[in-house]
Amino acid sequence: MAVRPAGAKTAEAIRSAxxxxxxxxGYQTTTLREIAAAVGIQVGSLYNHIxxxxxxxxxxxxxxxxxxxxxLEAALAPHTRPIERLRAAVECHVMFHAERAxxxxxxxxxxxxxxxxxxxxxxxxxDRYEAMFREILEDGARAGLFHVSDAKLLTYAIVAxxxxxxxxxxxxxxxxxxxxxxVYSDFVLRGLTNKKSYAPFGEVLGTWPLPTNARSSx
Amino acid sequence: MAVRPAGAKTAEAIRSAxxxxxxxxGYQTTTLREIAAAVGIQVGSLYNHIxxxxxxxxxxxxxxxxxxxxxLEAALAPHTRPIERLRAAVECHVMFHAERAxxxxxxxxxxxxxxxxxxxxxxxxxDRYEAMFREILEDGARAGLFHVSDAKLLTYAIVAxxxxxxxxxxxxxxxxxxxxxxVYSDFVLRGLTNKKSYAPFGEVLGTWPLPTNARSSx
DNA sequence: GTGGACGAGACGAACGGTCGTATGTTCCCA
DNA sequence: TGGGAACATACGACCGTTCGTCTCGTCCAC
Numbered sequence: 001m002a003v004r005p006a007g008a009k010t011a012e013a014i015r016s017a018x019x020x021x022x023x024x025x026g027y028q029t030t031t032l033r034e035i036a037a038a039v040g041i042q043v044g045s046l047y048n049h050i051x052x053x054x055x056x057x058x059x060x061x062x063x064x065x066x067x068x069x070x071x072l073e074a075a076l077a078p079h080t081r082p083i084e085r086l087r088a089a090v091e092c093h094v095m096f097h098a099e100r101a102x103x104x105x106x107x108x109x110x111x112x113x114x115x116x117x118x119x120x121x122x123x124x125x126x127d128r129y130e131a132m133f134r135e136i137l138e139d140g141a142r143a144g145l146f147h148v149s150d151a152k153l154l155t156y157a158i159v160a161x162x163x164x165x166x167x168x169x170x171x172x173x174x175x176x177x178x179x180x181x182x183v184y185s186d187f188v189l190r191g192l193t194n195k196k197s198y199a200p201f202g203e204v205l206g207t208w209p210l211p212t213n214a215r216s217s218x
Numbered sequence: 219m220a221v222r223p224a225g226a227k228t229a230e231a232i233r234s235a236x237x238x239x240x241x242x243x244g245y246q247t248t249t250l251r252e253i254a255a256a257v258g259i260q261v262g263s264l265y266n267h268i269x270x271x272x273x274x275x276x277x278x279x280x281x282x283x284x285x286x287x288x289x290l291e292a293a294l295a296p297h298t299r300p301i302e303r304l305r306a307a308v309e310c311h312v313m314f315h316a317e318r319a320x321x322x323x324x325x326x327x328x329x330x331x332x333x334x335x336x337x338x339x340x341x342x343x344x345d346r347y348e349a350m351f352r353e354i355l356e357d358g359a360r361a362g363l364f365h366v367s368d369a370k371l372l373t374y375a376i377v378a379x380x381x382x383x384x385x386x387x388x389x390x391x392x393x394x395x396x397x398x399x400x401v402y403s404d405f406v407l408r409g410l411t412n413k414k415s416y417a418p419f420g421e422v423l424g425t426w427p428l429p430t431n432a433r434s435s436x
Numbered sequence: 437g438t439g440g441a442c443g444a445g446a447c448g449a450a451c452g453g454t455c456g457t458a459t460g461t462t463c464c465c466a
Numbered sequence: 467t468g469g470g471a472a473c474a475t476a477c478g479a480c481c482g483t484t485c486g487t488c489t490c491g492t493c494c495a496c
Binding site: 113147 | 246407415418
């Protein structure tokens with residue numbers, strides 16, 4: 001109950017102000033002096049709570065990625081069938097990216113501001129996350145439920161769709177969060193279950209990968 | 219044929235080096251001294267060709283957006299039916315974002331580095347671009363060809379899918395450009411034409427927008 | 437009880453460095 | 467020989483980070 005920012009609360013206030021400013025202006029543009037001003041302290045005092053600007057960014061990014069993974073795992077746990085699992089995954093993905101839009105936006109746009117070792121750690125978490133989607137697609141394809149022309153590319157598409165919700169979502173927007181999530185899970189499930197193909201060579205699955213000269217990237 | 223960077227070619231070399239460095243390290247992190255070194259001149263000499271760092275960024279961003287719009291218009295011109303128009307649009311979108319990945323990536327990630335007036339100009343071009351997709355969806359919905367639960371959200375999804383191709387595409391990757399474009403156009407068309415709905419309230423179209431308290435954003 | 441040591445945390449000045457930009461001069465080709 | 471373009475240098479601003487100092491509550495020895 002002191003006049004000062006209540007001791008232990010200061011660290012959280014710094015994190016919160018940093019998320020806000022990194023989201024609005026980017027990591028490189030945001031100044032430690034701006035963060036300090038938002039918290040209500042002097043710039044030097046920040047170093048009582050953080051070791052460096054870049055490690056502050058890392059703690060934000062790794063924190064949100066770990067939360068994202070844990071949330072997805074919890075959302076998938078009740079479901080076993082591919083269709084229900086994919087619906088749950090897409091809706092969880094969309095909702096997380098809407099509810100924690102600022103953190104997630106920072107996490108997706110500031111990867112290159114991290115030192116190589118810390119960037120690798122965050123990328124590894126992201127890869128684990130994408131792998132969970134890809135496995136659902138492959139399970140559904142094996143079960144004959146989904147038409148998966150290329151699991152990797154479709155995973156990118158599904159993830160990208162939800163990820164960018166963080167760039168435009170506003171809490172008091174035209175649609176509720178559940179409505180947005182439903183639009184996207186419906187669209188994804190329709191796309192994967194439609195028997196009619198629009199690929200130029202007939203059914204895409206089986207035509208690819210082409211016989212020779214396969215490469216590793218993409 | 220001089221030893222010097224060939225006079226008029228210097229401006230183009232600056233632009234090219236800037237795209238490269240902005241793509242790799244971001245606009246704020248990239249230094250005019252780095253650009254000058256990549257071109258092979260001194261930093262002060264840059265100002266014989268550019269008025270300022272930020273206007274260099276703007277010329278890159280507005281240039282690529284104008285090219286994107288013109289390319290899409292050309293790709294749509296031969297087609298009249300919604301299905302063919304949407305397929306052409308998605309494939310054009312994906313191919314452009316792969317072939318000019320660095321420029322469009324810069325264009326999509328550095329908007330906030332522009333001064334408000336110039337940012338508005340770029341955003342206006344982007345809005346025109348998105349509107350072209352949305353109109354195709356609405357035309358197809360009116361013709362009874364597409365199931366469009368929400369044209370705005372689905373446009374975001376389609377555009378986001380292709381846009382992020384610029385983040386991972388490599389020319390010598392596993393799939394050809396045409397294959398990547400086909401995977402995505404097939405997925406989009408399947409999603410919009412599938413009669414079976416996976417929305418929780420049955421057919422989504424018609425249930426939304428909800429009767430009252432509509433808002434403008436999102 | 438009380439006074440003094442202690443530690444957490446804020447302060448504010450300062451640091452070395454780097455940034456975008458401006459300027460005056462020099463060079464070289466048309 | 468005139469002018470476009472590169473050069474070297476400098477400027478003022480601002481960056482992340484460091485550091486010595488000061489102000490408090492808290493707790494223990496007495």
